[in-house]
Amino acid sequence: MILEDITAKVYIRLAEDMEKVSYEEIKNRAVAMEKHNKPSFKKAIRQRDISFICEVKKGSPSRGIIAEAFPYKQIACDYEEAGAAAVSVLTERDFFFGSLEYLREIAAAVSVPVLRKDFIVEAYQIYEAKVAGAAAVLLLCALLPDEELKEFIDLAKSLGMDALVEAHNAEEIRRALAAGADIIGVNNRNLKDFSVSFETSLNLRKSVPFNIVFVAESGIHTAEEIERLREARVDAVLIGEKMMTSRNKKAALAELRGTDEG
Numbered sequence: 001m002i003l004e005d006i007t008a009k010v011y012i013r014l015a016e017d018m019e020k021v022s023y024e025e026i027k028n029r030a031v032a033m034e035k036h037n038k039p040s041f042k043k044a045i046r047q048r049d050i051s052f053i054c055e056v057k058k059g060s061p062s063r064g065i066i067a068e069a070f071p072y073k074q075i076a077c078d079y080e081e082a083g084a085a086a087v088s089v090l091t092e093r094d095f096f097f098g099s100l101e102y103l104r105e106i107a108a109a110v111s112v113p114v115l116r117k118d119f120i121v122e123a124y125q126i127y128e129a130k131v132a133g134a135a136a137v138l139l140l141c142a143l144l145p146d147e148e149l150k151e152f153i154d155l156a157k158s159l160g161m162d163a164l165v166e167a168h169n170a171e172e173i174r175r176a177l178a179a180g181a182d183i184i185g186v187n188n189r190n191l192k193d194f195s196v197s198f199e200t201s202l203n204l205r206k207s208v209p210f211n212i213v214f215v216a217e218s219g220i221h222t223a224e225e226i227e228r229l230r231e232a233r234v235d236a237v238l239i240g241e242k243m244m245t246s247r248n249k250k251a252a253l254a255e256l257r258g259t260d261e262g
């Protein structure tokens with residue numbers, strides 16, 4: 001239900017944006033850009049040890065405002081300094097209190113690749129992400145029919161970006177693989193009712209071949225959880241709330257990683 005509410009609003013915003021910058025214009029701008037303006041997202045999150053994608057997230061529909069004070073650029077720089085392999089920026093405005101402007105500024109400020117986290121339903125948003133400096137976009141299986149999923153993965157790649165394709169069950173993983181996804185994120189949060197189960201990503205790890213990059217997303221808070229994911233050969237984790245509510249990002253990441261020297 002909530003997913004439909006979000007996308008309804010996304011379409012309204014999209015129409016507003018397209019009034020200001022036309023489809024042709026955003027496309028031309030994106031295509032004119034250098035293809036690889038950042039280190040590759042995929043490469044960055046596939047290191048020897050488990051990688052951390054830390055999310056800049058002011059709030060969410062399930063949690064409300066997570067961070068009252070929101071110095072987003074500083075937060076992203078702190079993530080980078082703490083050793084995050086990549087930064088995820090929520091750009092959805094109405095339910096997650098995000099903005100593409102945050103991404104633009106963050107991408108200019110950090111040297112790690114930046115992921116656009118939004119509800120992408122149109123190619124327009126992929127061009128926008130490129131123009132704003134994103135190295136990757138999130139695509140949701142729950143939102144996109146097979147053909148579009150494939151089309152959007154290919155479009156992102158043609159622009160020199162990666163696509164993190166999000167799935168929540170075995171059927172969505174099958175669809176992601178069939179569409180050509182090479183990075184699959186399993187969301188522990190069910191976007192239909194917002195329930196979170198850490199086991200979801202662990203249980204679905206075996207449904208994704210090891211040549212595909214596997215990301216565990218949402219509801220990850222402890223070093224023990226990271227250790228279990230590491231043992232299951234999860235390549236990367238996507239962490240929002242835990243990092244946003246930790247004052248000392250360096251210490252928080254060190255603790256999660258299990259090196260605890262921060």
Ligand SMILES: O=P(O)(O)OC[C@@H](O)[C@@H](O)c1c[nH]c2ccccc12
Binds near residue numbers: 057118217220242
């Ligand atoms: O704050 P958390 O529980 O650590 O979750 C982060 C991230 O996984 C979550 O923000 C997310 C994952 N997939 C999404 C899709 C849309 C919006 C948000 C998300």
